[in-house]
Amino acid sequence: xxxxxxxxxxxxxxxxxxxxxxxxxxxxxxxxxxxxxxxxxxxxxxxxxxxxxxxxxxxxxxxxxxxxxxxxxxxxxxxxxxxxxxxxxxxxxxxxxxxxxxxxxxxxxxxxxxxxxxxxxxxxxxxxxxxxxxxxxxxxxxxxxxxxxxxxxxxxxxxxxxxxxxxxxxxxxx
Numbered sequence: 001x002x003x004x005x006x007x008x009x010x011x012x013x014x015x016x017x018x019x020x021x022x023x024x025x026x027x028x029x030x031x032x033x034x035x036x037x038x039x040x041x042x043x044x045x046x047x048x049x050x051x052x053x054x055x056x057x058x059x060x061x062x063x064x065x066x067x068x069x070x071x072x073x074x075x076x077x078x079x080x081x082x083x084x085x086x087x088x089x090x091x092x093x094x095x096x097x098x099x100x101x102x103x104x105x106x107x108x109x110x111x112x113x114x115x116x117x118x119x120x121x122x123x124x125x126x127x128x129x130x131x132x133x134x135x136x137x138x139x140x141x142x143x144x145x146x147x148x149x150x151x152x153x154x155x156x157x158x159x160x161x162x163x164x165x166x167x168x169x170x171x172x173x174x
Contacts, residue, residue, distance in 0.1 A: 004064070006104045009054035014046045016063030017056060021045035024065075024091035031128050032151040045089055051075045052088065055108040057101040065092040067105040069112040079147060079157055080122045085113035087123040090132055102135060107172040110139075110165055120161045126153050136160075139168040 009017065022043045032038045048054055048068045057065030068088040070076050080086050087109045092102045113121045124147055125133050141158040149155065160168060 004057060004059040004099075004101060004104075006055055006101075006108050007058055009046070009049050009056050009066070013056050013058075013063055017046040017054065017066045018043050020063050020066055020093050021089065021091045023093050027094070028128060028153075031153050034151055038151050042089075045091065048088060052086075053112055055105055057092065057096070057105055059096065059101075064096040065090075065101040065105055067091070067109055069109040071112065071116040072118050077124075079124065083119060084159075085109070085116055085118035085121045087121060097131070102132070103172050106135065106139065107169060107174045110160075110168050110172070111174070114162070114165050118162065120159050121165075122157060122159050124155050124157050126150075126155045128153055139171055140164040 022039060025039060025042045029035050029039070045066060046054070051074050052068045052070040054066060054068050056063050067090045070086040070088060072083045072085060076082070076086050087106065090102055090105055092105075110121065123136065123141070125136065127133060136158055139160065141160045143156045144159045145157050147155040147157055
């Protein structure tokens with residue numbers, strides 16, 4: 001994974017980003033009700049580039065991960081205040097996990113939130129996404145409320161205040 005970089009999304013990445021999202025979520029096929037409809041939506045991740053900053057993990061020209069940063073003021077779910085930054089859909093292909101790509105993608109979002117002057121970063125995740133949840137908690141994100149289940153899977157909202165950005169980046173080696 002030496003030649004891997006984190007960079008902004010470009011239109012030629014469209015199919016690769018969508019394929020990574022489907023591959024990353026495939027392990028949850030037995031957790032969500034109406035899986036075919038759910039994975040179809042997940043497989044349109046590249047569309048999020050229209051409302052936020054989509055970052056990709058590029059390894060030798062192959063997309064192996066992606067994440068979206070929604071800056072303050074960008075369209076978002078009403079569960080997040082308008083002045084927050086939001087992290088959406090951190091995905092890494094199963095074969096690329098454990099090499100720090102997810103951490104580097106999250107670092108790109110923290111830097112973007114910091115640059116945008118966001119008072120905090122919010123995200124939503126589920127206990128079924130154990131690896132991502134461990135990462136977020138280790139970076140200082142705190143669960144601040146339960147959310148309604150998504151297709152029978154429990155979710156919570158997590159928040160990292162701006163006062164925690166530097167510590168999170170330090171933990172990420174940035």
